[in-house]
Amino acid sequence: MSILIAVITLAIIAGLFGLLLGYAAIKFRVEGDPVVDKIDALLPQTQCGQCSYPGCRPYAEAIASGEANINQCPPGGETTMLALSDLLGVEPVPLDEEHDREPVKTVVYIDEQTCIGCTLCIQACPVDAILGAAKQMHTIIEDECTGCDLCIPPCPVDCIHVKPVSVDQNTWRWPLPENQHTAPQA
Amino acid sequence: MQFKTATSPHQTHTSSVSSVMYKVLLALIPGTIAMIVFFGWGVLVNILLACVVALTSEALMLWVRKRPIKPYLMDGSALLTACLLALALPQLAPWWLTTVGTAFAIIVAKHLYGGLGFNPFNPAMVGYVVVLISFPREMTQWVPPLLEDYTLLTFSETLRVIFTGELPLNYTWDAVTMATPLDTIKTQLGLELSVGEIENHKQYGSMFGEIGGFGWEWVNGLFLATGLLLAIKGIIDWRIPAGLIITLLLLSNTFALYDYASYTPPTFHLFSGGIMLGAFFIATDPVTAATSSKGRWLFGAGIGAFIFIIRTWGGYPDGIAFAILLMNMAVPLLDYYTMPRAYGHRWTEFPHHHKEQDDEI
């Protein structure tokens, strides 16, 4: 008799939970989430391809499909990795050793004496940040340059050079205090 | 001319963590002396032993965790933990009991949680509870306070008892230890005696003194006095002991009025056991207490309520340690729901507005 009661009780509980879960599945159904857009929004849009994908959006799609890891974006550095881990609810993954440090933002500039006006760099630039025409000297629009360095390899005369983005009083950032052993860590 | 650069403000108050800790330690002295007077040298031996163990464990853990040893060892926090724990232990507790409790407090409850400032639970109380539930028999070896029928052991006798477990000739454990007033009340109430009958009992009556148990009244009174001084000086937060004492008073008064035979009177509650030590010195440990003003009131009140519940209906004669640990658990919740309203904000904005983001993920 008592075993019957136990079985009946369990059956009822199982039934109730089934109903509850079913209801929850309908009530809290997540609509098709444009997760690729959200990931893409966090990426630095340098379009540099260092993640081994041909641009930021393809990398975002690869992350969304689970194909790529979240630590493959050197220009984004730790900040981007942490933002991605936050968005996707996955554990942070340490960056590769070489990209362990905070990435230094860079832009490129053209040594105008050497430039022969071949337009190869213009074709390589993913954000149309290079001005110029055939046999004319080319120049970089510094504000538009993302520092992807994709224009450097095609240049036949090596006239494109990298420089760090200059910091002025308005873009300067306060450093964290030294002697951090007392502070809570991320 | 070249100058040093530093971040503002360029003036600071002279207070430091160690000055806070040492002031609290200083305030423990009068109550401790009273305890030595009433309960014998065991109190002092326990304190010294606990301090040595605490400092050794602290140094060891700092070394293992590769932290600078000197500033942390000198900050006084380990000493305070040791003293609070030692004061809570029975006076003739064997040396290994004190050692285990203190080492557990420092190594596990403090350093494995991240060291000073990061431990969610009061280390002294964790150490106390660990030995209380592991070694219940040793934990009842309380020396009765200076009564006619009992004689306090001399210093060397005390040392011998603590370190070898051997009693002096002609002594038995029953002769040197006895149940505390709280313990007695609990046992006898269980035997269906009324509070009045117990207090006037020919065997136990004398231990109840005037208010909270002979000797205990003095100890608690002195801890209360120095605790008040600390609160006035702003070294400890007054809201926690206030919340604790008011709640305990209210609850015990209500129940005593309802049935004075089965419930002990409020004065007894306040002046027996380690109430004042707990209220002013242990519960006020800032690391493990709530931080907002309202949160601190609630934190103290919660401890008071748990103490009353455990004393009245629980399995242990006193429940300060459990009450404090239970409320330590509630601290994040208290802090979250008692956040002050920031300047220029409305009450309704907080603290729930970032909940939406969590739901999204």
Add this chain to the structure above:
Amino acid sequence: MTVKHRTHHLWHFHGGLKLEGHKAMSTAEPVVKAILPKRLVVPLQQHIGDIASPVVNVGDKVLKGQIIAENNSYVSAPVHAPSSGTVTDIDNFPTPHPSGISSLCMVIETDGEDRWAEREALTDPRQLSPVELRQKVRRAGIVGLGGATFPTSVKLNPGPDSAIETLIINGVECEPYISCDDMLMREQAKALILGCELIQYMVSAHHCLIAIEDNKPEAIHQVRQEIEARSLHNIEVVVVPTVYPSGGEKQLIKILTHKEVPSDGLPSDIGILVQNVGTAVAVHNAIYLGEPLISRYVTITGEGVQQPRNLEVLIGTQMSELIEQSGGYHENAAKLIMGGPMMGFTLSTDHLPITKGCNCLLVENTPEQTPETMPCIRCGACATVCPAQLLPQQLYWHASSKNFEQVQDYHLFDCIECGCCSYVCPSQIPLVQYYRFAKTEIWNQERERIKSDHARVRHDFRQARLDREKKEREEKLRKKKEMLEKKKQAEAKAAAEGKSDAVDPKKAAIEAAMKRVQEKKAAQQKPPSDSAEKPSGDSE
């Protein structure tokens, strides 16, 4: 003579500190003009907003008060020549900033004549409309002189939706050591009151409260006397208790009116405008005397200077010269601070120019041993003193672990960086630096986000352009093919029709010739009969 003053009801703000004033050391002597320097280095960005761009060239002669750099946008301010002389350089020079980064400056070699450009002095400014007056304030390059350096003309134009009820003139000067506003009120009470009236007129405020801390009895007396002498009824001196930081705009508003500025709003949203006493005097000078903002009172003080004092200093004067005129450094001088001890920032050198926002140079001696930084013990002292009623300890926790979303949930941007929390912290944690770190990081992330959004748009645009070009190329190719196809079809048709109709005789001749050849071949090899048609397809 004792006069009864109306006592204004005062409220409290949360927290705050009672600090030692140390003000008397620099108020003993009257303010004198600093010696005219041989060389002035005038930064072109001395205000919040966009940098001004130079309108004179190297080699140009300039007159005192002449505009040397113009503002290009609304939130900006022009810069004037502080004295007459020759522009010798326009380049990046170190200016006082916590980063130590240089910014664009104009160097003027002074000619010692201190010759003014033409000044337009007004005797009755009320003939002009508030808008015209505001324009004059704008041209005079006036910015908030309390230290925030926000362009005053922008603040004087709160917009049509917010009517200003109360004008608050801030003479609180709550930071220790600083006494330039105190001295200004003592010595220029008349200009101050006239300036207040002007501002009141410009924003049509009903009444004006001049708030002064009770540790400045002399200033209170002077300003009150001036008000009584002119028997003004809508300007009132309110004496507030000395608590740091009651000179903070939001805190002062709370003290005087019990109102709070909404977190996402401005004082004008609650009908209040706050201006510093120095700004009011500068407005007076600009309107009544026609003199732009080219000098200010600067306190040179601290235990590290021999003769602490206040000087009237031309903008662009080197700090080292001012220290020299204050008796030089004490032998133990160790720290040079621009501003006060609570909110000022340290400078690594004294070869920096005085700017519009520089109210004080504080020289500190080598401090006694400061205790080492310890972990936070959650004592909550910081929350008790925080005048913005924040939870500094939570902010610290999230800022140090770079949790920038959480730190904003705890209202990081309501922090006024007053330093009270760091001051009381028993663990000596440099809390304010953590907040500044988090703020500048968050601003940087915002800039990066805007930049990356921009890059995405450009990339997408380029991608679309490339796609379009590819499509266009394909389309062209397809069209060409189609045309060829059509042509071929047309020809095939024509060829088919040509058998019946008379066609090109040349072609017919070739075909005939080929036929003959093929027939010959066929005769030799006996080919299949239908192969004769094939070569015609290749003929073009």
